[in-house]
Amino acid sequence: MFRTALRNVLAHKARLLMTTLAVLLGVAFVSGTLVFTSTVSEAFQRSSEEGLTHVDVAVRPDNDSEAAEASPGDAANLPQELLDEVAALPGVASATGAVSGFAALADQDGDLVGAGWDTTGANYYAGPDGGAQDVRYPMAEGRAPERAGEIAIDSETAERTGYRVGDTARVSVDGPVREETITGVFTTDDGAVAAGGSLVLFDTATAQELWTAPGEYTQITLQAAPGTSQEALREAVAPLIPGDAEAITGERLAADQAESIEQATSGMRTALLAFAGISLFVGVFIIANTFTMLVAQRTRELALLRAVGASRRQVTRSVLIEALVVGTVAGLAGFASGIGIAAGLRSLMGSLDITIPEGPLLIPASAVIASVVVGVVVTMLAAYLPARRAAKIPPVAAMSSIHAAPTARGLLVRNAIGAVISAGGGALVLAGIGADDNRGATMGLGAALLVIGVFVLTPLLSRPVIAAAAPLLRLGGVSGRLARLNAVRNPRRTAATASALMIGLTLITGITVIADSMARSIDRMATESLRADYVVSMANFAPLSPEVESILAGQPGVTAITGLRMSPALVAGDPDPMDLVGVNGRSIGELTDLDFTAGSFEGLAGDRAVVDTDTAEDFGWSVGDSFPVTYEDGTAGELTVSGLYEGNMMISGIMMDAATLEPHMDRVTDMQVMLRTEGGAGDATRERLEAALGDNPAVQVQDREDISEDIAFMFTLMLNLLYGLLAMAVIVAVLGVINTLAMSVFERRQEIGMLRAIGLDRRATKRMVRLESVVIALFGGVLGVGLGVFFGWAVGELLSDVISTYELVLPWGRMAVFLALAGLVGVLAALWPARRAARLNMLAAIKAD
Incomplete structure (x- = not known):
């Protein structure tokens, strides 16, 4: 049976190509996400650790201490007296008082330098006598700032802006512009600078005037003398610090920063993996459809296997082995593609001026394991029901060319189950709106059940929805009428094909409704509550x-x-x-x-x-x-x-x-x-x-119009990002339509040959396949847009309790575009199957088994 399964894979490799591509894309999304986020996290951690090279112990305010929590304000800054005391301790090689805060630097064209949030400023600590060197910032050119009106800039910023020693630069810390003379250019391992930010250094007195107060520091860093461990130095410092401050070792500081970086990247990783999961979920429909059609086309072959002694378990196993081979190949190919995606994302970040510290592309073991496991598991799970269906083929079916079609009773049971699940899901969504507790969880569970219920009901829904398109299909003449009949001939297949597109459009439409409504509501809030110009x-x-x-x-x-x-x-x-x-x-x-x-x-x-x-x-x-x-x-x-x-x-x-x-x-x-x-x-x-x-x-x-534009831009940016991430699911759905049509053409080759023989020309044959594809795609589009609007309305009801100005906005123009794109998907997906159908040799097709 194993050899039989392998032969079947090789015999149907063309028909399994789209299934392999669907799994490959989803797996590539998963592996690319894991490789990219691991690379980014490792690069930032390495850069962060390099910035702590000269730190053995750091003393800093502790806002979480009991002393700090007893007061409404933040913990106090660290005084000069504390710096002097810790500097005099045995085992301290050097002590540095640090002051830092926001400092915006303008380039020579007047534009802001750096990555916005990472445009920072700090002090150059020259020691208590003013003659020491700050080991954090070695000067590459010129000298350190010594008085008000002088600054030093990092070497990367100097290279980007073209500033040189002696130039005058405009700096802003809290609003007013300061004209500063650049006295030096320094090198630094600061992770923010490595990530594209800028760092401006002032003399300590000026920095304290800007961000703290005279004689106060935001942090004190200590370097241990030879023979003194970090922990020993920390224990020596601890008795001297106030109750609202803390002393931590450099190792602990590095670990905390690594954890912070990991948390920051884990959010991005989770979000990207969620969209990868959506793509794989859509791929399940394609895999199930493919194996269902393959089983139907091999009815005689499977029945003969049963007739010569193969058990049901062996037949099931043979189909699952095919799925295992497909999943393994798709997983490995997806892993390799994911590495390329990760490299591409890194280059894209660079082109968008989002700098990531230099470092190799990191390929974690989790990416390899996840790729293979996800590819195999998803494929085998999707193929399980078709495998079970194959095992139920009776040996007597070998005497007939076509196995018995699904019974009306089977469809009735399916429709009843779908109706119950849909009703339960809809009820939970409505209950979530009126609930007092766990509203989001209740609504989320209801939404998931409703989507599943609609999927189960799609064979029932396909007939009335496609029938509604009959007047338009009549414009296509005979081809249009045949396309309608083909689309409703096998409602299960049509439903599975349309459902893949439905899920993508449900998410896209729902997100669009929520985003447009939120943008309108916040715009109203911002403009209606303000009289200011x-x-x-x-x-x-x-x-x-x-x-x-x-x-x-x-x-x-x-x-x-x-x-x-x-x-x-x-x-x-x-x-x-x-x-x-x-x-x-x-x-x-x-x-x-x-x-x-x-x-x-x-x-x-x-x-x-x-x-x-x-x-x-x-x-x-x-x-x-x-x-x-x-x-x-x-x-x-x-x-x-x-x-x-x-x-x-x-x-x-x-x-x-x-x-x-x-x-x-x-x-x-x-x-x-x-x-x-x-x-x-x-x-x-x-x-x-x-x-x-x-x-x-x-x-x-900003005037009120600017505020409105900023709000609109923010939501448009978010929508475009989500559209880009959901595009993968739509691409997978397109592959599903192509796959279904191609296999349907193969399955109906006798019928198509007969139609050609009685006068249907090649152009009409192509039109028939294209119209069938468009009908199926629009069916999925209508369901997706309808569900998306319902979910958008439901989420809006939750938001209206929080935002008094919330107003439901139905983006009719965009929804029309979504439906038009669904139709375009149908046209594009049908290009190859339609061409294949039109080129069938009519005599060979009529004689085919």
């Missing part, structure tokens, strides 16, 4: 200096302005800190359009505060109630509720007058600045405001 913020949403508000307030035509200053506080005895938002109480009402259920912004000053209704409900507050607060600096106070407003994702929380909040803030900053002007939003006004801020590339001045 402009919102000013850092490009990476880092804090703004209060100087930005002062500069803008002094511009002609500005009629109202406020910064949004956020400070953590302990509120009403709640152990979890909550942000207080400081605003200009006199102008905030002119800049926002919030619905107040009680009170207003009127008189927002002193200890008065307005609170969103959700927060007020959680604490049981109403207008006139007072509640205690512990500010960021530990000072206790009391606020009185003067208004309750309907909050949203853009504006919510406890708002109070900034003049009351500022004295309690460790560092006064704004998250954004809102303002109105006399003439309203306009290009000239924007240019004037940008010029006042020094045409700073790190600061964005």
Whole structure:
């Protein structure tokens, strides 16, 4: 039986080609994901470890310590006194005080350098006397910065921008532009720089002024003297550090960074593997369809095997051995293709200016094992039912050319099961909308059951849906009528072929409905809750200096302005800190359009505060109630509720007058600045405001239209990414249509030969196969779009409880495009089968068994 199975694989290799390709694509997605994410993770870990070469022990603030959690603010920075104490310990070869934060560098064209979030700044620590060398940043050219107005840049940034020692560069830390002279170019093992970021060094005093306070550091790193272990040095340092700080070894720091990198890449890996799983799931339909048709075409052969003594188990085993061979070949080929995909993804990242540290392509053992296992298991599982069906062929069927077709009773049972599963799935989806707990899980389970139920019901659904297309098919004449009859002749086969496309379009349509609805809702929220003409913020949403508000307030035509200053506080005895938002109480009402259920912004000053209704409900507050607060600096106070407003994702929380909040803030900053002007939003006004801020590339001045465009761009980018990932599932579905049509042509060669003999010409034959393909593809498209709209509506009902402005948007234009693409899939998939059908020798086909 083993030799028989191998001969069958070789005999039907052309017919198994599409099945092999379907499995290969899914496996390639899996192996490519594992290779790519492993390579990225290893590259970043190696780069991170290189950056810790000179660190044996690091002392840093610990926000998770009991001392830090007792206060609403972050743990305190490390003082100069602590640096001096640890530097004097026996076993310490060197001690370095580090200060770091965001620093945006503009290139010579005024554009932002680096990867946005990785545009960082730090200090060059020259020792307590100012004459030491910072081992972290060896100078390749020039010298280190020694005073205000001087900076050094990393060598990769210098190469990208063309900056040289002596040039003047524009830098922004928190809004205002600083003109700095480049005094040196240094080399670094910093992982962020290796990943495409930029690093700007200031002298220590300037860096402390920018990010901490005079005499304070964000971290202290120690290098051990020869003969002193990292753990011994850590134990010596531990008694000296305050309760809200921690001392960790370099080895532990490297392990923590490796774990952080692994967590970051694991999310990407999980997402990519999920889409690979979708592609493989779609491939299951193709495999099952292929083996079902092969079994049907080999009815006489299998029945003869039974007649000469083969048992049912042997027949089942022979079909599964065929699946094993196909799965193994597809798995190995998919693994090899996955390596190519990983290499291609790495090159693509480079072309998109997303830099990955240099390193070899890492091929983990998990990629090899997963490729083979996934290819074999998926193929054999999909082939199991056709194998069982093959074993049930009675020996007497060898006397007939065609085995008995599925009985009406079998279809009735299938339809009943499908109806029950579909009803249960739909009920769970609706129950998830109204449930109080586990709503997402309930809805997810219901969605999965509904998809399965619809798949089981597709043979029943195929007849009315395809019948609805009959008027259009009549335009194709005889070919159209034959195409309709062929499409409904074997409803199980049509259903399996259409279901592969249905799943891809269900996901695409559902995601599109949700994304378009979310974009519209957030756009409404952003624009309807704002009266401000402009919102000013850092490009990476880092804090703004209060100087930005002062500069803008002094511009002609500005009629109202406020910064949004956020400070953590302990509120009403709640152990979890909550942000207080400081605003200009006199102008905030002119800049926002919030619905107040009680009170207003009127008189927002002193200890008065307005609170969103959700927060007020959680604490049981109403207008006139007072509640205690512990500010960021530990000072206790009391606020009185003067208004309750309907909050949203853009504006919510406890708002109070900034003049009351500022004295309690460790560092006064704004998250954004809102303002109105006399003439309203306009290009000239924007240019004037940008010029006042020094045409700073790190600061964005946006009107409401810009905010809407940003929201639309974000969702469009997300949609395009998801479309790209789901394209693999659609490609696999296309292979399924090609495979089914090609094998159907082979199966009906006698019939096609007879049609040719009685006058159906080659062009009409091609048209018949193409129309059949289009009908099947559109059937899957209609089901997919319908299910996608239903799921999009259901998820929207969940989101409407969170987003008050949520509005269901049905993208009719895109849905029409999806259906048109489904039809195009049918046309393209039919090219080869139609050509093959038209070229059949009619006499040879009529005589074929």
